[in-house]
Amino acid sequence: MPRFHWNNIRRSLAASVIGGLAVVSAGTAIAEDYPTQPITLVVGFPPGGSTDVVARILAGHMSTSLGQPVLVENRPGAGGTVGISHVANSDPDGYTLGVSGVGASILIDALGRDSGYDIDNDLDVIGVMGTLGLVIAGRNGLEAQTLPELMEFAKANPEDLTYGSSGVGTPGHLAMEYLKSLAGVEMLHIPYKGNTPLLNDVVGGHVDIAMLTTPGAAEHVRAENIQPFAVSSPERSSLMPDVPTVIEGGFEGYTATLWNLLVAPKGTPADVQAKLSDALNGAMKDVRVVGEFATKGLAPTITTPEEATQFLVDERAKWKGVIETAGVPKK
Amino acid sequence: MIENILLGFATAFTPENLAYCFLGVFLGTFIGVLPGLGSLAAISMLLPLTFYLEPTTALIMLGGIYYGGEYGGSIASILLNLPGTPSAAVTCLDGNPMAKQGRAGVALFITAIASFVGGSVGIVALMGFGPSIARLGLGFSPADYFALMLLGLVAAVTVGGGSVIKGLIMVVLGLLLGTVGTDVTTGDFRYTFDFLELRDGVSLVAMAMGVFGVSEVISSITGSKTRKISEKVTARSMMPTRQDLRKIFGPMARGSTIGGFLGALPGAGTVIAAFMAYATEIRLAKDKTRFGKGAIEGIAAPESANNAAAQTAFIPTLTIGIPGSATMSIMLGALMIHGISPGPLLISDHPTVFWGLIASFWIGNLFLLVLNIPLIGLWVRVLQFPYKYIYPVVIALICIGVFSMRTSVFDVSLVVIFGALGYLFQRTGYSPAPLILGFVLGPMLEENLRRAMLMARGDPMRLISDPLTGSLLAISALMLVWAVFGGIRSLIAARRKGRVFRHRRGLRCWPLPPG
Amino acid sequence: MKTISLRLIVAVLLAGIGLTALVIASTYDIGSARRMGPGYFPVVLSAVLVLLAVAEGVTAFMKRAPESSSSKIDWRPLLAILGAVAGFAVTIALFGLIPAFFVVIGLATLSEPRYGWKPAAILAIITCIGAWLLFSQLLGMTLPLFRLGF
Known part of the structure; x- marks a missing residue:
């Protein structure tokens, strides 16, 4: 026969009261012990793509530091906006996050297209998830060897050179248009559907020049299938340290980089944001992540949510200026 | 060369790699069988599982998933008329009629053999001529691609099996549906009706599941009330006869060659390989009317072409770092995740990865054969289940399959529309296969033509004067003339026959449309 | 007795789809054969679809085949x-x-x-x-x- 001790009863009573309070307060104090369930990280592109790779590298590290799995969910479509639109419409509880690139954050909106959300009013920016440079490369057999020579040739032979981009309104297209307007040259734009067919045609010699992502181009530069003219990042790329920047080529202040932002639905509690920001920055400092980033031509970034929001504001001003200067028509 | 191949087999034959290869093939087949989920879905779902493996092991497993998925797709196509990919849509044409005639076992057996033969031919091509084939693919300009797509479309019209006008209608409707979404050349939206989801176009899987799967289920429910399945599954009923085996030799050889060649072309090959092989067999056959009603060549040729193409599609992916299909871009992504940059230097920088992978391709194909022949009996038994219990599950699986592709409710709603359309088409004798091919090739056709015209500065003569483009266009024109001429001839023949018929029976009877 | 066959209905439906697509496509920029706009392909395709569907519809109408069980809607x-x-x-x-x-x-x-x-x-x-x-x-x-x- 079990014997009841007052102490035991008191203890269990106390436990159940505390338990009950915990249940009651669960709605308000989620941030205290956040995260208590797996976090979904929405990627607006298919698995295996560059955005997906970045997301998975960082998600892996964030899972260990947050103590809950961060699961990548691919919701591809419309330049990433389908995925981000889903995040914008989710509960701001910190369990649905998104990876938003240049297109989904700025360009789609700046080119006058409806993305289904307003990044300033519908989303909180938690941090920058690294930056990636672009490289201007040409097919083999072009006479020009350097960027100034290339621009000189283009100036002397207007509309003679063709340049390919991975699509209308992509950073590569806009960055080339910007360069054209700065150099005062005319080149014929040939849009492609993504980086892959573009790479195929510049290696095959069907298009003269292309703006490619550095990791996609690096192997071909090394094998001398294409010749690099300049990288668009402010500093030289770790993947091709011999290639000068566009700034070195005489175009002061010219930069164009790709990046991703970690975003959450607007209204996510500040302490949840702080936890996520710490986890993201922790990942950026991790030796393994730094190593993996380097092999993929990515530059790590460490930002507070405020800095990341300011970064978005600055980048938007820059890209809007590019669209303005280059005279890209809005839809 | 020999030492490289030996190195490859030494890499692939470690117990760990063999185990993961087997696991990949097994899981791939399993997922591929589910309606709507093909090798692309199988690879995307299982990709995260391979992140924690050694790079070579991860690739070997992904390779296994790939073939498993392709084969699993064929099983679903043959048994239930549920293709997840355009090439599986070709397998449906004769595979499903065979299953309905109680020859599902034979169809699956032939598929396994044709896949193995096609795969082996592709691997030999990959080993022997990999880099040089890759160069050939690079040489294809946008104009050449346009010409090749045109050839594929001409083949598509002849594939439908029904009347030429209905085949044309389906191709044109497919092309039109292919224009939905963002125009690549200008970035304008076409037929998107303010849906974000339509900016990337109509989902292929939603469309294929609607016009094939859903419409098939609806009409089978009616049919199943009268249909009686009483055949016994014996070992004998699953084995092809000696005559069957003799018949498939030629188609397999031709299919493997066509597939092996087309697979190496980035972007185009794997889609049109199966269609081209099927169209070739129809052209060569003495009795063209057998096709679409369970002709054994109609499975052997496209299946071997598809698998040969699946192998040679690795050539541009691995040797020049340019993936030939959506599935291949995921494989490329997997390589990059493991810190290996595919490209011209892959073979010299990472010989164990390259040759180990190639050796494992062959082992994977062998596993596929070993795993699937014993399972044929099991698959065939699925058909013996009362249809009453099958179709609700099939519909549920179609829904979850389509939904999980892009986590999209919108795509599931598209299945409703395409299901209704598909049912009407099926009732009135339209074949959905040309619709699918038109849909897949249309955007590529338009994009490449417009790109070629931009590059030629608007001068069409510059396109035709290129020897490769010119000859591809000439072949298409010739085939079209042939098809039209054949159509007219059979129309005349039918009219004459009709007149005789009417005369004899004294009945009012109209000639059937040609084809 | 003359019934409207299902074949004719489908042909009319297809012509309707083509016509709708044509009307929508006519708002897109057509460009020229040399420099095609986004409307070029859709206009050509939907026009061809209408023509083919009309041809098929006429054939179906002329034929007046007796309704077979396979062309009924369940x-x-x-x-x-x-x-x-x-x-x-x-x-x-x-x-x-x-x-x-x-x-x-x-x-x-x-x-x-x-x-x-x-x-x-x-x-x-x-x-x-x-x-x-x-x-x-x-x-x-x-x-x-x-x-x-x-």
Whole structure:
């Protein structure tokens, strides 16, 4: 026969009261012990793509530091906006996050297209998830060897050179248009559907020049299938340290980089944001992540949510200026 | 060369790699069988599982998933008329009629053999001529691609099996549906009706599941009330006869060659390989009317072409770092995740990865054969289940399959529309296969033509004067003339026959449309 | 007796699709044969579709073939199956995967009279367990099993 001790009863009573309070307060104090369930990280592109790779590298590290799995969910479509639109419409509880690139954050909106959300009013920016440079490369057999020579040739032979981009309104297209307007040259734009067919045609010699992502181009530069003219990042790329920047080529202040932002639905509690920001920055400092980033031509970034929001504001001003200067028509 | 191949087999034959290869093939087949989920879905779902493996092991497993998925797709196509990919849509044409005639076992057996033969031919091509084939693919300009797509479309019209006008209608409707979404050349939206989801176009899987799967289920429910399945599954009923085996030799050889060649072309090959092989067999056959009603060549040729193409599609992916299909871009992504940059230097920088992978391709194909022949009996038994219990599950699986592709409710709603359309088409004798091919090739056709015209500065003569483009266009024109001429001839023949018929029976009877 | 054949109805439907597409496409920039705009292909294709559909419709009208059993619409399974898919779409958006499976299977079994709710329920339970094992456990996919509201 079990014997009841007052102490035991008191203890269990106390436990159940505390338990009950915990249940009651669960709605308000989620941030205290956040995260208590797996976090979904929405990627607006298919698995295996560059955005997906970045997301998975960082998600892996964030899972260990947050103590809950961060699961990548691919919701591809419309330049990433389908995925981000889903995040914008989710509960701001910190369990649905998104990876938003240049297109989904700025360009789609700046080119006058409806993305289904307003990044300033519908989303909180938690941090920058690294930056990636672009490289201007040409097919083999072009006479020009350097960027100034290339621009000189283009100036002397207007509309003679063709340049390919991975699509209308992509950073590569806009960055080339910007360069054209700065150099005062005319080149014929040939849009492609993504980086892959573009790479195929510049290696095959069907298009003269292309703006490619550095990791996609690096192997071909090394094998001398294409010749690099300049990288668009402010500093030289770790993947091709011999290639000068566009700034070195005489175009002061010219930069164009790709990046991703970690975003959450607007209204996510500040302490949840702080936890996520710490986890993201922790990942950026991790030796393994730094190593993996380097092999993929990515530059790590460490930002507070405020800095990341300011970064978005600055980048938007820059890209809007590019669209303005280059005279890209809005839809 | 020999030492490289030996190195490859030494890499692939470690117990760990063999185990993961087997696991990949097994899981791939399993997922591929589910309606709507093909090798692309199988690879995307299982990709995260391979992140924690050694790079070579991860690739070997992904390779296994790939073939498993392709084969699993064929099983679903043959048994239930549920293709997840355009090439599986070709397998449906004769595979499903065979299953309905109680020859599902034979169809699956032939598929396994044709896949193995096609795969082996592709691997030999990959080993022997990999880099040089890759160069050939690079040489294809946008104009050449346009010409090749045109050839594929001409083949598509002849594939439908029904009347030429209905085949044309389906191709044109497919092309039109292919224009939905963002125009690549200008970035304008076409037929998107303010849906974000339509900016990337109509989902292929939603469309294929609607016009094939859903419409098939609806009409089978009616049919199943009268249909009686009483055949016994014996070992004998699953084995092809000696005559069957003799018949498939030629188609397999031709299919493997066509597939092996087309697979190496980035972007185009794997889609049109199966269609081209099927169209070739129809052209060569003495009795063209057998096709679409369970002709054994109609499975052997496209299946071997598809698998040969699946192998040679690795050539541009691995040797020049340019993936030939959506599935291949995921494989490329997997390589990059493991810190290996595919490209011209892959073979010299990472010989164990390259040759180990190639050796494992062959082992994977062998596993596929070993795993699937014993399972044929099991698959065939699925058909013996009362249809009453099958179709609700099939519909549920179609829904979850389509939904999980892009986590999209919108795509599931598209299945409703395409299901209704598909049912009407099926009732009135339209074949959905040309619709699918038109849909897949249309955007590529338009994009490449417009790109070629931009590059030629608007001068069409510059396109035709290129020897490769010119000859591809000439072949298409010739085939079209042939098809039209054949159509007219059979129309005349039918009219004459009709007149005789009417005369004899004294009945009012109209000639059937040609084809 | 003259009935309007299903073949004719489908031809008219196709012509209607083509015509609608043509009207919409005429608002796009057509460009020229040398420098094609986004409207070029859609205009050409929808015009060809209309022509082909009209040709097919005329053939069907001339033919006046007796209605064979294969060209009749079976309304019951058609509506049940399409309703099942639509029901899945609505339910998964609102309540998650498990309820959606019950809805799709329940509605699909309405295609036959006297299917009975018992086999339907058993099928739904089996499908749910199978899907949960495969998608959530084996593949680790993030599918919402249950969810409330939007």
